[in-house]
Amino acid sequence: MLIHELTRHECLEVLARTQLGRLACARGMQPYVVPIYFACKEDWLYSFSVPGQKIDWMRANPLVCVEADQMRREHWATVVVFGRYEELSATSERTFAVNQLQHRAMWWEPAGAKTIPDGTPAMVPVFYRIKIEQITGRCGLSEQETPDTKHANADPYEEGWMRNIFRRFRHPAER
Numbered sequence: 001m002l003i004h005e006l007t008r009h010e011c012l013e014v015l016a017r018t019q020l021g022r023l024a025c026a027r028g029m030q031p032y033v034v035p036i037y038f039a040c041k042e043d044w045l046y047s048f049s050v051p052g053q054k055i056d057w058m059r060a061n062p063l064v065c066v067e068a069d070q071m072r073r074e075h076w077a078t079v080v081v082f083g084r085y086e087e088l089s090a091t092s093e094r095t096f097a098v099n100q101l102q103h104r105a106m107w108w109e110p111a112g113a114k115t116i117p118d119g120t121p122a123m124v125p126v127f128y129r130i131k132i133e134q135i136t137g138r139c140g141l142s143e144q145e146t147p148d149t150k151h152a153n154a155d156p157y158e159e160g161w162m163r164n165i166f167r168r169f170r171h172p173a174e175r
């Protein structure tokens with residue numbers, strides 16, 4: 001397995017094509033990680049939640065970390081973001097967040113699925129965004145991938161945009 005660093009542009013491309021990530025926040029010395037759906041737009045990640053532990057913790061300490069990845073058989077790309085939590089209160093900002101998030105059908109479901117004891121959905125939405133302050137990415141490619149296998153390695157499981165990223169490392173002369 002050969003591991004390569006992704007450029008900032010490639011990292012943002014991975015985020016733009018990924019919807020599911022892991023959000024880490026911390027209180028004191030205690031980290032906390034949960035899966036979330038997000039939408040990436042320029043230097044921001046947009047997401048939505050109902051109040052709970054992660055919102056309480058991010059309000060107290062806005063420094064967070066988000067990991068997202070793409071796995072295609074033996075190839076992978078992972079991106080790590082260090083960022084800052086920011087709640088969206090203005091109607092225009094919330095509308096913008098909804099517009100970003102609603103590209104995924106049922107985008108509200110996991111965040112809105114929390115229930116209170118009598119079973120009534122507790123739908124008090126919190127829209128927030130994470131400012132991408134630092135971003136790094138890596139991708140892993142099978143060592144069997146050499147220029148000689150150029151035409152044989154068009155993996156049907158790889159989407160075109162991901163193939164372009166991997167191609168930079170497989171065939172540097174083509175870029």
Ligand SMILES: Cc1cc2nc3c(=O)[nH]c(=O)nc-3n(C[C@H](O)[C@H](O)[C@H](O)COP(=O)(O)OP(=O)(O)OC[C@H]3O[C@@H](n4cnc5c(N)ncnc54)[C@H](O)[C@@H]3O)c2cc1C
Pocket residue numbers: 020034035036037038047048049050051052053054055110111112114
């Ligand atoms: C595929 C997927 C996508 C999701 N997308 C979103 C999203 O976009 N927005 C969103 O708000 N939520 C999303 N969730 C749910 C999210 O992962 C959290 O479970 C949920 O938001 C509650 O987090 P909380 O901090 O408010 O926990 P609380 O309800 O306050 O619960 C506190 C305690 O419950 C436990 N807990 C909470 N969540 C989990 C969990 N997932 N697994 C195991 N233990 C848990 C922890 O021990 C935590 O200390 C998604 C979940 C999945 C599986």
